[in-house]
Amino acid sequence: MKQQLSLINTTSPVKTVGNNLKYSSLFSSDHRDYLLSPTGAKIKISDLEGKIVGIYFSANWYPQCQTFTKLLVKVYEHIKAKYGSNFEIVFVSSDEDLNAFNEYYQLHMPWLAIPFSDLETKKALNKMFDVEGIPCLIILQPNDNASVLHDGVELIYRYGVEAYPFSNERLDELLKQEKEKHERQTLSILLTNQDRDFVLTHSASKQVSISSLIGKTIGLYFSAQWCLPSHKFTPKLISIYQKIKQKLIQQDFNEENFEIIYVSSDHNEKEFESSFNSMPWLALPFRDPTNKDLTKYFDIRGIPSLIILGPDGKTVTKNGRSLINLYEEEAYPFTMARVETLENQMDEDAKNLPSMELHSGHHHELSLVSQGNGGGPFICCDCDEQGSGWAYQCIDCGYEVHTKCVRPVIRVSSA
Numbered sequence: 001m002k003q004q005l006s007l008i009n010t011t012s013p014v015k016t017v018g019n020n021l022k023y024s025s026l027f028s029s030d031h032r033d034y035l036l037s038p039t040g041a042k043i044k045i046s047d048l049e050g051k052i053v054g055i056y057f058s059a060n061w062y063p064q065c066q067t068f069t070k071l072l073v074k075v076y077e078h079i080k081a082k083y084g085s086n087f088e089i090v091f092v093s094s095d096e097d098l099n100a101f102n103e104y105y106q107l108h109m110p111w112l113a114i115p116f117s118d119l120e121t122k123k124a125l126n127k128m129f130d131v132e133g134i135p136c137l138i139i140l141q142p143n144d145n146a147s148v149l150h151d152g153v154e155l156i157y158r159y160g161v162e163a164y165p166f167s168n169e170r171l172d173e174l175l176k177q178e179k180e181k182h183e184r185q186t187l188s189i190l191l192t193n194q195d196r197d198f199v200l201t202h203s204a205s206k207q208v209s210i211s212s213l214i215g216k217t218i219g220l221y222f223s224a225q226w227c228l229p230s231h232k233f234t235p236k237l238i239s240i241y242q243k244i245k246q247k248l249i250q251q252d253f254n255e256e257n258f259e260i261i262y263v264s265s266d267h268n269e270k271e272f273e274s275s276f277n278s279m280p281w282l283a284l285p286f287r288d289p290t291n292k293d294l295t296k297y298f299d300i301r302g303i304p305s306l307i308i309l310g311p312d313g314k315t316v317t318k319n320g321r322s323l324i325n326l327y328e329e330e331a332y333p334f335t336m337a338r339v340e341t342l343e344n345q346m347d348e349d350a351k352n353l354p355s356m357e358l359h360s361g362h363h364h365e366l367s368l369v370s371q372g373n374g375g376g377p378f379i380c381c382d383c384d385e386q387g388s389g390w391a392y393q394c395i396d397c398g399y400e401v402h403t404k405c406v407r408p409v410i411r412v413s414s415a
């Protein structure tokens with residue numbers, strides 16, 4: 001199973017498509033020179049000229065669209081309140097029928113829409129902007145150098161209202177700000193706020209000062225009780241956390257050189273207590289705003305997620321979960337140099353693996369693949385965890401497992 005990776009463009013995602021982008025030619029049809037408003041009013045397309053316009057491709061039946069719509073409504077209303085009417089969104093529906101469209105549009109969206117019945121215009125827009133998946137938000141600038149921005153969804157998730165007015169200059173500025181922020185990053189800046197300079201611990205003291213954690217390797221563990229994949233990953237992380245501590249003691253290092261802090265997305269205090277009580281490490285207090293701030297700062301899209309901070313407080317890796325899955329306690333201290341050593345070791349070990357393997361969880365023969373050689377990031381079909389690098393894959397089905405997850409088929413011997 002190929003994993004969908006959200007790649008963040010570090011270069012500017014704006015591309016120029018020509019100078020004569022007119023909203024009237026984009027949104028109208030032979031019979032129509034207006035768009036719908038949620039109240040059913042007809043709004044002249046010519047009213048849009050000169051504005052920044054987002055074209056929103058979405059459908060009610062897709063949960064990812066529903067989630068994004070909620071966020072987009074907030075951002076839209078915020079932009080309207082802050083910058084006035086120079087911005088508009090036009091909904092292009094992929095709903096199954098008129099009822100579904102009406103319910104989704106009228107109840108959930110405050111912006112304009114192409115009428116549901118105008119299949120032709122909707123199709124033409126999908127084609128013109130190469131829409132490959134929903135939700136998709138295309139942003140158009142009204143200036144002479146008409147430019148089209150394709151990853152509006154990504155930008156809204158990442159920057160919210162801050163992304164406005166979505167120009168090249170604005171996006172460059174945001175990237176620069178973000179880079180500077182990460183360069184200034186320290187453990188104290190990340191974890192403390194004006195009301196709190198400690199995290200929670202299970203020991204009698206109940207609190208550990210953040211200053212006492214400076215100089216250590218720290219894992220920020222983003223998780224929640226309602227998250228099913230966490231139920232599998234948390235016990236694994238606990239066992240590896242304990243093994244890393246043991247190893248530090250054996251090597252005459254302080255076992256406190258490594259610590260994990262739980263960053264919770266639990267729905268309520270009770271769930272938080274239950275999660276935290278099952279974990280041997282530290283936690284941010286449940287109602288503390290830093291939980292949300294960190295989720296946003298590290299752009300956490302899915303949990304469980306493990307971010308590793310080095311002794312200098314800088315981010316070592318955002319792929320802690322995947323490294324734990326691949327290398328277990330050997331992954332410590334998660335640095336680039338350590339990962340390189342482990343990758344080389346894995347390449348060495350792979351030389352001794354058979355190029356084909358029969359796995360008892362799948363009925364086709366699996367081939368050994370590696371990064372850049374048929375493989376890439378994947379979700380293991382056997383243990384449901386992330387993987388990358390070497391794997392066994394069924395070319396026909398896309399079925400893919402970690403090399404360590406292969407359970408060879410036992411052939412019954414006739415001897």
Ligand SMILES: [Zn+2]
Pocket residue numbers: 380381382383384385401402405
């Ligand atoms: Zn696996």
Ligand SMILES: [Zn+2]
Pocket residue numbers: 362363364394395396397398399
């Ligand atoms: Zn297969």
